[in-house]
Amino acid sequence: MMLLDGCFMIEVLRASECSDDYAPNDPVFSSRMNHLRKPYIKRDMLLLENQLPLLVLKALLEVENLGRTDAEYINHLVLSYCGETLRANLSRLASHPLELYRMSLLHKDTIVQVKSPPINETKVIENAVELRESGVHFISNDKYCTSLTDIKFDPKTGRLKLPVLPVHDGTEHFLLNMVAYEQIHVGTGNEITSYIMFMNALIKTADDVKLLQRKNIITNSLGSHKDVVELFNRLPKEVAHDPNDALNKVRFELSEYHANKGNRWLANLRHQYLHSPWMVLSIVAASLVILLTFIQTLYSVLTFHLRK
Structure with a gap:
């Protein structure tokens, strides 16, 4: 089964770059079918239960002996198929496509869980609109190769930097599979889970989505703001909050900033009279x-x- 799946995956990855070797009426690999087959194959390729070891691809490429077989080439081949802008700083061959895709969103090569400084209590933060009313400024961290966990808050200026997240039909599917991967693989880390829990706290109403979309933090391809709200409300179901959450420090700082009456007074002054x-x-x-x-x-x- 792995031999058959491996051969099919290699052909799919290559056909996405060049389909000239196939007849124009080929029902699977013709160039006109590329945009139709890619979303569905990508979806199945990133299913947790469908993971194919990339060592299989390496072994098949070595047997074929027609070109490069190194880890960098195989990683690049898979990521190019998943998305043109995806990159992963991997010095090794990834275990499987889902791990590679996850690392491309984190932009690092590590399986060590990063822990934030110990905080005695877990703070519950307000939604985006409420935080804005207390003086928090949402800034889009649109730099190239920004990690999903690159979330920073400056209590002095009230600036909260968030990475850009494209929301489309496949977003929920991909994030859920990465959360499941983190939950069942000990030592992998909880970065994607932490990000989802954080965004779930920020997004409670359609107004929150409008605010984040206006700040270019979310690009909404679902059409409805309500759909985005429901998506982020569904994602963290039955996922327990980790006290060593990588974003726990940011939560604490945001909660303290929101609780400061002086910040809310200044924010109200700006919104009412200096807008x-x-x-x-x-x-x-x-x-x-x-x-x-x-x-x-x-x-x-x-x-x-x-x-x-």
Whole structure:
């Protein structure tokens, strides 16, 4: 079975780059069928229960003896099929496509779980709109090769940097399989699970999705904001929160920032009175009128007393 699946996978990976060797009416590998077969094959390729060891591909390529058979080439071949922009800093051959896909989203080569500094209590953070009302600024971390776990919060400026996540029909399927992979493989880490739990806390209403989409943190291809909300509400079901969550420190800092009444007061001032240039000019003009009136009154009082 692995021999048959391995031969098919090699042919699929190669056909995605060049389909000239097949007849135009080939029902599977013709160039016109590429965009039709790819989503379904990719979906099956990343199913946890369908994982094929990449060592099988390496062995078949070595038997074929027609080109490169090194780990870098095989990793690149698989990732090129999964997505044009996916990269993984792997110095070894990945165990299987799902591990490779997961590493490409994390941009690292490690199976050691990264633990955040110990925090005595786990904080529950508010949704995106509530955090914005307390002065949190959402920033899209759109740098090339940004890890899904590259989430940082600066309590001094209130800036929360989040990676860009494309949301489409396959997003739920891919994330669920990676969560399952993390849950059953000891020592793998919980980075994808941590990210999903964090986004689930941020996204509770359609307004949260609108805010994150406006900030270019989410690109929504599902069509409806409500669909995105339901997606992130379904993902973390029956997944326990890990006290060593890699994002636990960010949660704690966000919770403390939101609890600060001064931050909420300043945020309310900005949203109510400083949200447009015209409002700022109006406030400046009113302040100048008050200041000039005070100076004029003071001058009149001083003049009256000096005349005495």
